[in-house]
Amino acid sequence: MSQPVVVDSVAALRAQIRDWRRDGLRVAMVPTMGALHDGHISLVRIALQKAERCVVSIFVNPTQFAPSEDLDKYPRQLARDLDQLGAAKADLAFTPTVGEMYPAGFATKISVGGPSAGLESDFRPTFFDGVATVVAKLLLQATPDCAVFGEKDYQQ
Known part of the structure; x- marks a missing residue:
């Protein structure tokens, strides 16, 4: 069993995808924070049914953690x-670093208003804005050609 190609920069990600597109291949993406389980792997299988190539992001996104939450304890494997x-x-x-995703001077973010009321944001006020921002960044x-999300992501 071979591992996937691993890149940690946006430039390397885009270069690989550009090569695949030159070959006429469709690309699917599965955004994750790692600590993968069978649910994530089922999303990879779905992605490979929809496209010839599958990119899986593994990034523990600090912007969706509140100051009172322990980002450092999130599993990384x-x-x-x-x-x-x-x-x-x-x-x-x-597998980008925080610095790659949020470089010095980064100022743009997505703010989720009404749709998040009464949900997770009632308990974790930075959560939806952080998720929306990182998912938009990953997709851009x-x-x-398509992205595959799990049922846990439905609320998000």
């Missing part, structure tokens, strides 16, 4: 995640 992605035949893992960085 990249080697295990890459093994699982290899077994599922994902093509590329995008990868420009996939």
Whole structure:
């Protein structure tokens, strides 16, 4: 079993996707925060039914954690995640750093208003804005033909 190609920069991500598009291939994306489980792997399988290439992002997004939440305790198990992605035949893992996703001077964010009222944002006020911002960034960085999200992401 081989692991997917791993890139940690937007430039490398875009270069690989550009090569695939030159070959006429469709690209699907599965955004994750890592600590992959069977649900994530099922999303990879769906992505590969919809496109010839699958990109899985693995990024623990600090902007969706409130100051009172422990970002540092979020599970990180990249080697295990890459093994699982290899077994599922994902093509590329995008593993950016916080600095790559939110470089110095970064100022743009998405603010989710009305639709988030009465949901998770009642308890975690920065959550939806952080999720919406990072998902928009990932989609703009990868420009996939489709993205696959799980049921847990439905609320988001």
